[in-house]
Amino acid sequence: MKRLGRLMLPMAAAAMTLAGCGMPVQAAEKAVLAPAPKQFANEGMGLKTAVFAGGCFWGIEAVFSHVKGVKSAVSGYHGGNAATATYEQTNTGVTGHAEAVRVVYDPKVVRYDELLRIFFSVGADPTLHNRQGPDRGSQYRAALVPMNAEQRKVAAAYLGQMEASGVWNSPIVTKIEKYRKFYKAEKYHQDFMLKNPRHGYIQTWDKPKIDALKRLYPSHYRSNFVPG
Template sequence: MSLVCEIPGANLAIARGDFPNPERDIDPASAGGEQQAVLGGGCFWCVEAVYKEIDGVSAVAPGYSGDGAHNADYKTVCSGTTNHAEVVSIRFDPKRTSFGQLLKVYFAVAHDPTQKDRQGEDRGRQYRSVIFYADAAQKEVAEAYIRQLDAAGVFNAPIVTEVVPLEAFHEAEAYHHNYAELHPEQGYIAAVAAPKVAKLRQKFGDKLKRGR
């Protein structure tokens, strides 16, 4: 039996000009306990800052996926000599927020999925747009949502997000964790991360943890 279900009325948001909900998502009744999503969308400081705000998310950790443990360190990844992407691991309760809804935030707020191997001035394969799926259900939902967004013309260019299996998540060095919240005055955080968090709070206030 498939864990993926159709979401009635998901395409109504397109007619209203809102960012559309996924037409397919993982059925929360079949999802079991806490789940993990691993997403890459440029600098992990910024993506982490967005997902820490979401209700139903219990933990967000920056790290590296796409290559081996031997070269999963910040200096080596930033050199562009690995196949790692900067990613975040998101632990979430599927009864409170779904994988599809995390993807909605990913495409609508967390990054620009039409930029190949870059995000803004951050250039290199380590900054690519990529979804590392944990199982067949996540793969199905991610690929279906990309097709849905492309068909609806939500972006003015094709989505280039890669959808690949998760082989391993290598947690980043301790000083990267919660970086945006700890360093709000840092220039990059103020220019890149803060506007994304502000957009999330403006557009998706119903998805935020209490007190955010």
């Protein structure tokens, strides 16, 4: 489980020992070049929103914050109710919430299907059930939360394509979840990698995700972290 430790957090948060994304105890996962989507998203004009759950939200937020066309990536909770949408309660693993990231993007620059490919290449392992990296529990499940019919159609097609691709040796277990309500996480979780680049968890688990994004998707990568 992750411990925030001695971070520059608000006084009330710093006084508590909070559990969540795991302490680095092993090498980071290897990136996987997910297959190029066969079904493109046709999303029309204007900014769009999608929600992704893929383990600790620090890393998923950081990945999307370095993708061209993404206007904001916000860490939060999805799947449970308002009463349990806190970091401490979510990390009990019984609230129904997953640590998730709400992404606002411009489909003229990056389509939803391209975000899916990036997500499964460098963000989350789709073969892991209720865990990612060192983190265990239903709050760390990988899930896609489409916000409209087009996203749902594209997400279903891509999960099927991934399963048939042979890229992964184990079955794809990532699910599509119905959107309920996204609850923004506490302030000290927002833009966490930007604010805490030397944190042990970030260095071990999340910086390699950004390095992989730059290496595998140079045309999508941007060097600056766009705050949520």
